[in-house]
Amino acid sequence: MKLEGHRLTKSYGAFRALDAASFSTGDEARVVALLGPSGGGKSTLLRVLGGLLLPESGEVRLDGEALPHEPAAALATLRCNGFVFQGYNLFAHLSLQENIALPLREVHGLAVVEAEARACELLERLGLVDHRHKRPAELSGGQQQRGAIARALAPRPRLLLLDEPTSALDPVMTGEVLDVVRELAEQGQQIVLATHEISFARRVADWVVFLAGGRVLESCEAPAFFQAPATAAAREYLGGLSKYR
Amino acid sequence: MPRIPSSFRRPLWILLLLGALSFALYAVFARVHYAWNWQRAWQYREQFVQGWLLTLGLSLAAMALSVLVGFALMLGRRARAEPLRLLCTGTVELLRGSPLLVQLLVGYYILATAVEIHSPLLVGIVLLACFEGAYLAEIFRGAIESISASQMEAARAVGFDRWQTYRFVVLPQAVRRALPGTTGQLVSLIKDSSLLSVIGVEELVQKVRILNSGSYTSLEGYLPLAAAYLVVTLPLSWYARRLERRFAYET
Ligand SMILES: Nc1ncnc2c1ncn2[C@@H]1O[C@H](COP(=O)(O)OP(=O)(O)O)[C@@H](O)[C@H]1O
Ligand SMILES: [Mg+2]
Numbered sequence: 326m327k328l329e330g331h332r333l334t335k336s337y338g339a340f341r342a343l344d345a346a347s348f349s350t351g352d353e354a355r356v357v358a359l360l361g362p363s364g365g366g367k368s369t370l371l372r373v374l375g376g377l378l379l380p381e382s383g384e385v386r387l388d389g390e391a392l393p394h395e396p397a398a399a400l401a402t403l404r405c406n407g408f409v410f411q412g413y414n415l416f417a418h419l420s421l422q423e424n425i426a427l428p429l430r431e432v433h434g435l436a437v438v439e440a441e442a443r444a445c446e447l448l449e450r451l452g453l454v455d456h457r458h459k460r461p462a463e464l465s466g467g468q469q470q471r472g473a474i475a476r477a478l479a480p481r482p483r484l485l486l487l488d489e490p491t492s493a494l495d496p497v498m499t500g501e502v503l504d505v506v507r508e509l510a511e512q513g514q515q516i517v518l519a520t521h522e523i524s525f526a527r528r529v530a531d532w533v534v535f536l537a538g539g540r541v542l543e544s545c546e547a548p549a550f551f552q553a554p555a556t557a558a559a560r561e562y563l564g565g566l567s568k569y570r
Numbered sequence: 571m572p573r574i575p576s577s578f579r580r581p582l583w584i585l586l587l588l589g590a591l592s593f594a595l596y597a598v599f600a601r602v603h604y605a606w607n608w609q610r611a612w613q614y615r616e617q618f619v620q621g622w623l624l625t626l627g628l629s630l631a632a633m634a635l636s637v638l639v640g641f642a643l644m645l646g647r648r649a650r651a652e653p654l655r656l657l658c659t660g661t662v663e664l665l666r667g668s669p670l671l672v673q674l675l676v677g678y679y680i681l682a683t684a685v686e687i688h689s690p691l692l693v694g695i696v697l698l699a700c701f702e703g704a705y706l707a708e709i710f711r712g713a714i715e716s717i718s719a720s721q722m723e724a725a726r727a728v729g730f731d732r733w734q735t736y737r738f739v740v741l742p743q744a745v746r747r748a749l750p751g752t753t754g755q756l757v758s759l760i761k762d763s764s765l766l767s768v769i770g771v772e773e774l775v776q777k778v779r780i781l782n783s784g785s786y787t788s789l790e791g792y793l794p795l796a797a798a799y800l801v802v803t804l805p806l807s808w809y810a811r812r813l814e815r816r817f818a819y820e821t
Contacts, residue, residue, distance in 0.1 A: 377727055404729035413720035414727075418742050427738060428728040476728065 326388055326484070326515050327352045328374065330541070333383035335369050341539050342369040343380065348544035350532045356510045358530035358547065359519040362562055365537040367519040368488050374517055375486040376403040387484070404432055406484045407477030412493040414473035415461040421448065422457040425476045433480045447475040451505060467498030474505055478514075485509065487518045523566050527551050535559050604789065611790035614781040618791075621777030622798050628695050628773060629760045635699035636759065637752075640706025647711055658707075665704035670765050673697055678769040694766040702759045706752060713748035714740060746817050753810035757803045774798060 328350045335343040343366050350357055359367045372378040374385055376392055376399055385392040393399050408414075415424045425444035429435040435443065448454040451471045461469050470490055477485055487506065491499040503525050510516055510529045520526055526533070526547070533550040535543040535558075542556045554560045574582065646658030665673070674697055682693045717740055725735040767776035778791040 377723075400729065400731060403726075408727035410720065410723065410727075413718065414724050416721065416724065416739055416743075418746065428730070431734055431738065432729040 326350075326354055327386075328354060328357055328517070329386040330370070330374065331384045331386070333370070333373055333380045333385070335373060335378060335380045342366050343373065343383075344539035345383070346370060346536060346539060346541045347383075348534050348541040350534075350544065351546065354532040355513065356516045356518065356530045357532045357534060358526040359517065359534050359536065360521075360523070360526060360559075360562070361536040361542075362558075366539040367536060369539075370534075370536060371486050371488050371517060371519050375406045375408060375484065377408065404480075405482060406486060407480070407482035409470065409473045409477050409485070409487045409490045411489050412466070412469070415469055415476070417461055420458050420460055421453060421464070421472050421475075424461075424472065425479050428476070429479055443479055444475075447479050448472075451475045465498065466494050467501040470494065470498070470502045471505055474502070474509075478509075483515065485514055485516045487516065487520075489519055489521065491520070491522060521566065523563065535562070537562075606790065607785070607787050608790055610785035611781065611787050611794075614777075614785065614791075617777050617781060618774070618794065618798075621772060621774035624772065625760070625763055625774040625798075626802065628691065628698075628766070628771070629763050632695045632698040632702065632763065633756050633759055635695065636702040636706055636755075639699050639703025640710055643703060643707035644710040644714070647707065648714070662704045662707050665701055666708070670698070670701050670762055671768060673701060674765060674769050690766070690769045690771050694769055694771045698759065698763060698766065702755055702762070705755050705758075709748050709751040709755060710744070713744040713751075716747055717743050750810045750814040750817065753806055753813060757806050757810070760803055760806075761799060 330346055330348050333343045333346045334341065346366065359371055361367055369378065373380050376385075379394055379399060392402055415421070416427075419427065422441065422444045425447060426437075426440040429440035429443055430437065445454060445457065448457050451474065453468060453472055453475065456464060456468060456472075461472070464472065474485075474487075474490070490506070491502050494502065499522070503522065506516070506518070507525075507529050516529075518526070518530065530547040533543070533545060533547050534541055535550065535554070535556070537558050543550060543554065543559055545555075550559070551563070554563060643658050643662055646654050647662065649655050649658070674694065677697045678690060678693050682688070687693055721739060721743065722735065725739040730738060763773060764775040766773055767779070770776075772780075774795060778795045782788050782791045
């Protein structure tokens with residue numbers, strides 16, 4: 326895929342979380358990593374790229390096609406994508422299986438039996454099928470995140486967007502979830518990933534967008550970014566993260 | 571001493587406390603030399619049952635109506651249009667902040683008279699429903715506002731539109747959270763219904779007053795009166811507590 330942002334601006338009140346952010350990936354990018362310091366605008370950019378937030382100005386292009394701003398069309402675009410956030414993704418009042426099956430039925434028009442079968446198929450794949458009747462509160466953090474990934478994958482999304490999916494997890498659970506993401510990447514799923522797990526990003530990402538202060542400071546192929554970051558901010562960021570590893 | 575199994579311990583304690591309470595009551599009545607007259611009271615049993623049924627019936631009607639009123643006021647308080655929001659907020663504050671007694675007197679003798687409605691029962695049910703509805707509106711609002719931003723975002727992220735978000739995420743979660751408080755409020759409604767006697771509705775309390783003045787008794791009427799309320803309110807309270815525990819587990 327080719328993913329582009331053109332002068333994207335998004336404010337919360339008077340605060341500009343995205344300030345004319347522009348970037349363009351290569352034509353064949355599969356896994357795009359959004360890196361940068363906390364508060365830099367990664368989460369905001371990820372939501373704008375997935376169509377979950379509309380920017381005040383600017384444009385997102387996926388394979389040359391601009392994302393629509395008109396509400397009904399924007400919802401249709403959003404429905405082609407899958408999202409996983411830091412935590413509390415799953416609906417607290419529904420079982421794991423129903424979390425997956427309900428959107429399949431109500432948003433994607435699957436019949437009851439089909440939706441259930443598809444939910445079980447994904448839970449099987451993510452090793453959660455024995456837990457399918459449990460509610461989120463009865464699952465570990467890692468299981469919840471894998472469940473959220475299962476739900477995001479169920480409608481076969483064009484783009485899977487992950488916003489720091491492991492930042493609320495301990496190291497063991499982090500490994501559990503990152504294994505799943507790596508497998509998906511290897512199977513060819515198109516992914517946008519905001520993360521602080523630098524060694525993981527180095528392994529799976531083929532394109533890096535580095536942003537700080539709401540602006541994109543670097544956008545380049547992953548190996549080039551990790552070997553020789555062009556900006557001082559990126560060097561400092563990478564240096565700070567590798568200090569204790 | 572043999573160990574008492576834990577499943578027996580609670581009923582045992584309850585029996586013990588009830589025994590102590592009976593003894594205390596007995597001691598009090600023995601001191602004031604109250605002259606019981608249950609025969610006279612027994613003659614009014616039909617009146618008593620009639621009053622009880624009316625209390626139950628009007629409470630049920632007021633409950634159903636109060637849930638509607640509460641829901642409407644809650645929606646109004648969350649509306650986009652500012653005048654509507656102000657109107658509903660003001661209504662809730664007025665209803666919650668002033669005594670039901672005053673609302674009944676003004677509502678029946680002034681408002682209802684002005685629009686020529688003369689059924690005290692009908693007016694009483696409506697006024698009671700408005701009063702309790704104002705409390706329910708706050709319970710409902712709290713429940714809806716307690717739904718976290720992350721659940722709302724998750725709803726949007728799976729592709730739900732506004733209506734689907736309400737139907738599949740907000741309402742089911744809010745209902746669970748509102749149920750314990752709502753049940754508690756319905757217990758209050760049943761007790762508050764006794765005030766309808768001031769506008770001439772012959773519900774249970776009014777019947778007992780008539781009984782007492784007719785037979786020169788007082789406790790023979792009031793004790794069964796308390797019991798008649800407890801028969802309904804205790805199971806409701808128990809149910810509310812159960813719901814609360816179930817909800818605590820679910821989140
Ligand atoms: N809902 C919001 N309301 C107000 N400010 C926000 C909100 N979300 C994010 N921000 C602010 O926008 C900036 C960028 O946030 P974010 O996109 O979450 O950055 P990152 O994910 O890189 O940490 C931060 O300074 C943050 O405080
Ligand atoms: Mg973030």
